[in-house]
Amino acid sequence: MLSHDGRHVSDVVLLHGAREVPIYAQLATLGHRVAVLVEGYAIPIWIRSPAPESDHDARNRRSLAYLADMIVYWLWQFTPELKDCFDRAVAPCRDVFVISIATDEPLDDPSILDVEPLTSSFDLAKLDSGPPDLKITFHASVSALLDGPGNDGEKHIMSAILGGMREHANTSHQLLLSDERVTRMIAAYMEPPHKKKVIISLPDRNPELDPRGLPDRRTVDPCDENELLDELGLFLTEQQGLEVGEIPDERRTAVLNDVVGWYYGRLESLVRTLNPDGLLEWLVAHHEALLYENASSRLTLATRLACFETQASLCDKWAKEYSELAKAAVANRLVIEYVAACPPQGIRPISASVDDCLLAIASEIISVGFQSDIVHFELCDSKLSILRSGRLGRNFDEYEAASRAYTADYTEADITGAAERFAARWVRSISPESRAGLADLDEAAREEYGHTFTDLRDFWGVAGAVAAEVSPVTCRIPKEAFARQIAEKLRWDRATVHALIDDLSIGERSDFLSPPPPFRPADVYPWRFTRAYSYLRKPLLVVSGREGPEIVTGHRHLHQSWRYLARLCLDGRLKARSPRMQSLMSHVNCEKAEAFNDSNSSAVCNVGVG
Numbered sequence: 001m002l003s004h005d006g007r008h009v010s011d012v013v014l015l016h017g018a019r020e021v022p023i024y025a026q027l028a029t030l031g032h033r034v035a036v037l038v039e040g041y042a043i044p045i046w047i048r049s050p051a052p053e054s055d056h057d058a059r060n061r062r063s064l065a066y067l068a069d070m071i072v073y074w075l076w077q078f079t080p081e082l083k084d085c086f087d088r089a090v091a092p093c094r095d096v097f098v099i100s101i102a103t104d105e106p107l108d109d110p111s112i113l114d115v116e117p118l119t120s121s122f123d124l125a126k127l128d129s130g131p132p133d134l135k136i137t138f139h140a141s142v143s144a145l146l147d148g149p150g151n152d153g154e155k156h157i158m159s160a161i162l163g164g165m166r167e168h169a170n171t172s173h174q175l176l177l178s179d180e181r182v183t184r185m186i187a188a189y190m191e192p193p194h195k196k197k198v199i200i201s202l203p204d205r206n207p208e209l210d211p212r213g214l215p216d217r218r219t220v221d222p223c224d225e226n227e228l229l230d231e232l233g234l235f236l237t238e239q240q241g242l243e244v245g246e247i248p249d250e251r252r253t254a255v256l257n258d259v260v261g262w263y264y265g266r267l268e269s270l271v272r273t274l275n276p277d278g279l280l281e282w283l284v285a286h287h288e289a290l291l292y293e294n295a296s297s298r299l300t301l302a303t304r305l306a307c308f309e310t311q312a313s314l315c316d317k318w319a320k321e322y323s324e325l326a327k328a329a330v331a332n333r334l335v336i337e338y339v340a341a342c343p344p345q346g347i348r349p350i351s352a353s354v355d356d357c358l359l360a361i362a363s364e365i366i367s368v369g370f371q372s373d374i375v376h377f378e379l380c381d382s383k384l385s386i387l388r389s390g391r392l393g394r395n396f397d398e399y400e401a402a403s404r405a406y407t408a409d410y411t412e413a414d415i416t417g418a419a420e421r422f423a424a425r426w427v428r429s430i431s432p433e434s435r436a437g438l439a440d441l442d443e444a445a446r447e448e449y450g451h452t453f454t455d456l457r458d459f460w461g462v463a464g465a466v467a468a469e470v471s472p473v474t475c476r477i478p479k480e481a482f483a484r485q486i487a488e489k490l491r492w493d494r495a496t497v498h499a500l501i502d503d504l505s506i507g508e509r510s511d512f513l514s515p516p517p518p519f520r521p522a523d524v525y526p527w528r529f530t531r532a533y534s535y536l537r538k539p540l541l542v543v544s545g546r547e548g549p550e551i552v553t554g555h556r557h558l559h560q561s562w563r564y565l566a567r568l569c570l571d572g573r574l575k576a577r578s579p580r581m582q583s584l585m586s587h588v589n590c591e592k593a594e595a596f597n598d599s600n601s602s603a604v605c606n607v608g609v610g
Contacts, residue, residue, distance in 0.1 A: 004046035070197035089169035098131035150193035195306035208295035212472035224360035233390035256372035302418035331362035369527035460562035507542035
């Protein structure tokens, strides 16, 4: 492919992994500068950024990449109508057409949403000695221009770019890109409003969508799982004496419990070798990355459907993404809980390969523990065997089929309602009905936790804000300083804040499987749903510091933790201890049952009428 300098040939790779989307990125500059192109016109159209010369440039590379992706996408969408105009009016005088994009100020400052968007969002200049042919300098207010659930900001930018292209046509051909034709093109190809490429979701709106400073996400690697399965087979055949063939039904629970114990021993042994310095920070940072990926994927379901996918193909992709992210997040939380409870004293530094192994072990503990419960409680017909390969064969076909069906229904519902939810994310209002229900929940929470639901929400919100101020990735702060800052922001007494911090903390203990009272061992089993002693319910990790206890946490997880508790309460799934909260949960579940019965009665009537 002819490079953007018009003089060299450059290797490129498909940006979206599909030949039907002829958008490419330059291989030589990946990770260094933005250089993407669209095919389909008489000549390549490139969008490039300058080579980064400072930390400021590197910081903005992600933002410029999003903006370049937006421009190149719409140029591809416009191809059916723009191609004839561009090929006749602009292409004959050049070998490539280059649009240079740059920024003169940071684009990820939370204050930029308060700027008036249209007057100073960008400057566009036509250059006559190209390439580049057009130069766009984006200002901070471009984020305000692009904010919101609609794509008016993208329309504004693309209208200006098409106008700039027209300036490169000779006078006799400029009418081919008249204002009327540009307006018609934008109306035809940039609908519906959620057909949108750039989404501005700054931390003050949803902390889980904060991309700052995160490492690459890490999911469970099948290669590490396969190695563990081979080692487990040796344990079962050589140490436990199991022979090839089916395992008797009455021995299934015992065998699965032995398997969980073997995996747990592997986790203990590996963690014991690790150097504690920076270990929890690493684990929390990678969990924060998973939260960001999940939130970002959910947010963009509507835009992906509008921009690229059919509903069927997106359902398949989202089911796979959702399963991978959920599996990794649950495994990561188990490792975090274990390290917080049993901090190691080894010398081995954490690394990507060690983390991969920890995730694989944790994932297998959760998987086999859950399967043990399925067998114990006779939830489905299942068989165990030792295969000829020596591995443990686990036949849970009935459960897995039901699980796949549930995931398919869940992801399809996610996608079906994606457009409606997408617009609602920019609305911050509480209905009168919600306020009325909140009063009941406040009183029940006061009896359950010693604090109203509103106070808990305020505490979680301020704790997240303090954590984000300390670090956009992993916060580590002296416990006393953490409590002081929260107390000052909320104007609460320090003792109340300390009590809540203690209620929401996981600290060191002698035995991971023996949580402090009133919790039971089952409250730390990672395969149990809605368990009370977990990183989801206790998002603050207490570790020993040089001058006393310190708190380790991430502001994205604090936001997720609060949403999780709120969802348990609002859905009636909280395992309450106090009579008032138990009564409220019973009332919520009765209302849900009545709504379900009403909807099914309606369906039956409709079927009868038909």
